[in-house]
Amino acid sequence: MANHAAHADDHAHDDHDHKPEGFLDRWLFTTNHKDIGTLYLVFAFTMAIIGAGMSVVIRTELAAPGLQHVQPYFFNQMTTLHALVMIFGAIMPAFVGLANWMIPLQIGAPDMALPRMNNWSFWIMPFAFLMLLGTLFMPGGGPAGGWTMYPPLALQGGASVAFMVFAIHMMGISSIMGAINIIATILNLRAPGVDLLKMPLFTWSWLITAFLLIAVMPVLAGAVTMLLTDKFFGTSFFNAAGGGDPVMFQHIFWFFGHPEVYIMILPAFGIVSEIIPTFSRKPLFGYQAMVYAIASIAFLSFIVWAHHMFTVGMPLGGELFFMYSTMLIAIPTGVKVFNWVSTMWKGSLTFETPMLWAIGFVVLFTIGGFSGLMLAIVPADFQYHDTYFVVAHFHYVLVTGALFSIIAAIYYWWPKWTGRMVNETWGKVHFWWTIVFVNLTFFPQHFLGLAGMPRRIPDYNVAFADWNLVSSIGAFGMFVTPWMMIAIFAMSKKKGAVASQRPWEGAHGLEWEVPSPAPHHTFTTPPVIKPGMLAHGDVSH
Amino acid sequence: MNRVLGKWGLGAVLAAGWSMALAAPERAPWQLNMHPGVTQSSHEAYDLHMLALWICVVIGLIVFGAMFYAMFKFRKSKGAVAATWSHNTLAETIWTIVPILLLVVMAYPATKVLINEAYTNESQMTVKITGYQWKWGYDYVNWGDKAYHVRFISKLEGTSDRTRQLRSGLNPADVKNAQGENTYLLDVDKPLVLPTNTKVRFVITGDDVIHSWWVPALGWKSDAIPGIINDTWTKISEPGIYRGQCAELCGQDHGFMPIVVKAVPPEEFKTWLDQQEAAQNPPAAPAAAPVAQQASIAAPSNG
Numbered sequence: 001m002a003n004h005a006a007h008a009d010d011h012a013h014d015d016h017d018h019k020p021e022g023f024l025d026r027w028l029f030t031t032n033h034k035d036i037g038t039l040y041l042v043f044a045f046t047m048a049i050i051g052a053g054m055s056v057v058i059r060t061e062l063a064a065p066g067l068q069h070v071q072p073y074f075f076n077q078m079t080t081l082h083a084l085v086m087i088f089g090a091i092m093p094a095f096v097g098l099a100n101w102m103i104p105l106q107i108g109a110p111d112m113a114l115p116r117m118n119n120w121s122f123w124i125m126p127f128a129f130l131m132l133l134g135t136l137f138m139p140g141g142g143p144a145g146g147w148t149m150y151p152p153l154a155l156q157g158g159a160s161v162a163f164m165v166f167a168i169h170m171m172g173i174s175s176i177m178g179a180i181n182i183i184a185t186i187l188n189l190r191a192p193g194v195d196l197l198k199m200p201l202f203t204w205s206w207l208i209t210a211f212l213l214i215a216v217m218p219v220l221a222g223a224v225t226m227l228l229t230d231k232f233f234g235t236s237f238f239n240a241a242g243g244g245d246p247v248m249f250q251h252i253f254w255f256f257g258h259p260e261v262y263i264m265i266l267p268a269f270g271i272v273s274e275i276i277p278t279f280s281r282k283p284l285f286g287y288q289a290m291v292y293a294i295a296s297i298a299f300l301s302f303i304v305w306a307h308h309m310f311t312v313g314m315p316l317g318g319e320l321f322f323m324y325s326t327m328l329i330a331i332p333t334g335v336k337v338f339n340w341v342s343t344m345w346k347g348s349l350t351f352e353t354p355m356l357w358a359i360g361f362v363v364l365f366t367i368g369g370f371s372g373l374m375l376a377i378v379p380a381d382f383q384y385h386d387t388y389f390v391v392a393h394f395h396y397v398l399v400t401g402a403l404f405s406i407i408a409a410i411y412y413w414w415p416k417w418t419g420r421m422v423n424e425t426w427g428k429v430h431f432w433w434t435i436v437f438v439n440l441t442f443f444p445q446h447f448l449g450l451a452g453m454p455r456r457i458p459d460y461n462v463a464f465a466d467w468n469l470v471s472s473i474g475a476f477g478m479f480v481t482p483w484m485m486i487a488i489f490a491m492s493k494k495k496g497a498v499a500s501q502r503p504w505e506g507a508h509g510l511e512w513e514v515p516s517p518a519p520h521h522t523f524t525t526p527p528v529i530k531p532g533m534l535a536h537g538d539v540s541h
Numbered sequence: 542m543n544r545v546l547g548k549w550g551l552g553a554v555l556a557a558g559w560s561m562a563l564a565a566p567e568r569a570p571w572q573l574n575m576h577p578g579v580t581q582s583s584h585e586a587y588d589l590h591m592l593a594l595w596i597c598v599v600i601g602l603i604v605f606g607a608m609f610y611a612m613f614k615f616r617k618s619k620g621a622v623a624a625t626w627s628h629n630t631l632a633e634t635i636w637t638i639v640p641i642l643l644l645v646v647m648a649y650p651a652t653k654v655l656i657n658e659a660y661t662n663e664s665q666m667t668v669k670i671t672g673y674q675w676k677w678g679y680d681y682v683n684w685g686d687k688a689y690h691v692r693f694i695s696k697l698e699g700t701s702d703r704t705r706q707l708r709s710g711l712n713p714a715d716v717k718n719a720q721g722e723n724t725y726l727l728d729v730d731k732p733l734v735l736p737t738n739t740k741v742r743f744v745i746t747g748d749d750v751i752h753s754w755w756v757p758a759l760g761w762k763s764d765a766i767p768g769i770i771n772d773t774w775t776k777i778s779e780p781g782i783y784r785g786q787c788a789e790l791c792g793q794d795h796g797f798m799p800i801v802v803k804a805v806p807p808e809e810f811k812t813w814l815d816q817q818e819a820a821q822n823p824p825a826a827p828a829a830a831p832v833a834q835q836a837s838i839a840a841p842s843n844g
Binding site: 065066067068070071072073076144145146150152153156240241244245246247280281282283284285286287289311312313316319320323324327328330331334335337338341342343344345346347348349350351359362363366367370371373374377378379380382383384385386387447450451452454455456457458459460461462463464465466467506 | 567568569570571572573574575576582583585586587589590593594597600601604605607608611612615616617618621622623624625626627628629632633636637640641644647648651652654655656658659704705706707708709711712713714723724725726727749750751753755757760761762763764766767768769771772785786787788789790791792793794795796797
């Protein structure tokens with residue numbers, strides 16, 4: 001690898017591309033934040049297609065009552081791996097990819113603070129997922145005890161338990177290194193003048209998310225390691241017959257699991273807080289409140305975990321505590337939603353594709369938030385728990401929440417990455433197609449859960465048949481969207497209109513101060529911040 | 542009706558929806574909402590569900606209403622010029638305080654319900670429920686002061702079991718009971734018989750992995766966990782057949798271990814229980830009887 005640093009000084013701001021020549025040099029040995037960001041995004045997209053394929057298997061079996069296509073055990077492998085692949089393989093790496101691309105650009109840094117570790121963070125991931133998905137082709141098949149891996153059931157698996165545990169360890173190492181890198185970058189490499197409370201919301205959301213990752217990924221690693229030793233080394237952490245406690249696993253798992261949920265949504269808040277002001281041509285309403293709301297949500301995420309386990313038989317005091325703490329999350333989340341709406345109020349709105357996805361996010365994520373509030377009410381949760389109502393809830397926050405924000409971000413920053421505009425018509429077709437089918441898929445699942453359909457079952461009573469068919473039709477429609485997306489972005493890359501440095505009229509922030517496409521090396525000398533350059537700098541608070 | 546919510550003034554609205562919902566069958570095609578069920582717990586869960594739902598609907602209408610108004614009113618294409626403000630202390634205070642009040646409106650009745658549900662004392666009988674892969678074990682421990690030793694296993698009945706095999710060629714729609722109700726995957730060989738209008742305490746555990754015992758009409762589910770005994774209770778108001786399913790993933794046949802509760806009047810129940818007791822514990826040679834009884838009690842708890 002060439003030493004770019006010395007080289008780039010001469011060229012300063014208008015640095016020309018000095019990309020490594022060979023394919024392996026460019027991608028395998030890369031330490032460039034933009035290339036690593038691209039790698040993360042391509043990897044996440046690939047995983048999303050694999051995970052979506054699994055959901056198609058699930059929805060095909062569930063399209064009608066009776067078992068038509070797969071055995072129940074394989075069905076359980078599909079639900080388990082669908083979740084693991086989507087959470088750890090698609091949503092999280094996509095956000096890390098966006099962080100890699102955008103954080104240095106947003107704070108005026110030349111690269112991530114720890115570029116070689118950055119390379120390693122990424123390149124662990126494909127191997128982790130090869131191991132995890134490889135279990136499907138082993139005797140006994142893949143893990144089938146649910147992504148939550150509750151013992152004793154999870155321990156009934158064969159060799160797949162070990163492969164799953166090691167894969168999770170590797171993903172965890174990758175996430176922790178990524179998080180350290182993001183924190184180090186944001187705290188050390190901000191250009192002079194980019195104070196913490198002048199940073200864009202996306203960078204802010206990632207700073208907080210990175211601390212969550214560092215706090216909880218080791219907890220998950222500990223939990224799965226105990227599973228591993230229970231299974232293969234005769235310990236009894238979770239084995240009641242040996243003096244252990246199966247519920248302890250759930251407490252440890254969800255102490256990781258709930259912050260994990262916010263790891264997947266806080267960066268989404270950041271993205272939407274970038275896009276809505278841009279297309280409203282108006283500063284973000286309540287910038288500091290937005291930052292503090294994210295911080296409060298992150299704090300609360302550590303004290304709500306047991307709301308995932310209201311039915312395990314906790315003492316009354318425990319159930320009340322976790323009900324109240326969970327309900328409290330509605331306050332900062334409400335502040336965020338109100339602030340987005342207020343940002344649009346008396347703005348000058350246009351509805352380019354990124355804005356459509358951001359608005360779709362606000363509406364549909366809020367619906368997921370509503371069902372989350374309902375789930376917090378313990379006596380009602382005794383009915384909702386482990387039904388399709390829960391499935392509907394978390395798909396609204398993860399698909400129309402997290403995933404929508406990722407798609408919005410790709411449409412928003414694509415011109416900066418490639419120097420090409422996306423065809424607006426096709427972007428809108430993509431959006432409206434998704435809106436129709438995503439709601440067909442997940443909205444009826446509320447009804448199914450309320451009618452009494454448990455989750456994670458491969459077959460059901462005929463009373464549940466109609467809404468299940470609707471949901472399956474929605475899922476098949478959804479499976480068109482990743483291919484549509486490939487076509488749209490391939491088309492743009494090939495013959496899209498040339499993007500200007502600031503392709504969106506209302507966009508503010510340092511990423512719009514560099515040319516489109518962003519050169520391979522940017523901000524090799526720190527930018528000089530001028531009035532109007534930062535999205536939040538000039539606004540008085 | 543609406544014992545929980547009456548005082549919040551939403552009683553009338555809820556009552557209308559409530560009686561409509563009660564008239565509907567427990568599970569129906571295109572069903573949209575939760576069924577209110579047949580116990581105090583299930584009614585309260587339903588009321589809290591509806592309260593939270595309506596609060597969410599109202600907030601949703603206001604927030605999305607404002608948003609869509611902004612989207613149509615403040616368009617650049619209509620010549621809208623963007624304002625530059627980004628603060629409004631009064632508005633921010635209001636939308637912090639009002640949600641807090643709404644949370645209290647939901648949390649207060651929920652707390653009352655929860656306290657009542659946790660009170661398992663003063664029950665008239667106890668049934669032990671044990672989850673197995675993939676069937677349920679039921680032990681009738683006592684009725685009033687009298688100890689019973691009735692125990693049986695309840696599992697998916699044969700027609701459903703044959704129909705649910707992969708590519709069985711049998712039509713799930715044909716699995717019906719004598720009343721013509723479709724019972725596919727929701728019928729068992731031996732239902733759990735319970736008395737109506739009786740506070741029944743359940744002690745629930747698991748034998749192998751975690752299961753969860755759930756009959757929606759009773760209003761709750763409780764996990765059946767190896768090494769742990771959960772206790773809960775119910776008091777069924779109406780005689781009838783109530784169906785449910787295991788609600789915690791427990792392996793390949795998780796979807797195939799239904800629960801059926803047959804609620805009968807207390808006198809009828811007593812007769813049934815005595816018959817079962819006599820059939821399962823026939824008067825044997827005096828010396829052998831106690832041993833056999835102990836064995837039948839001890840068997841299920843060897844987890």
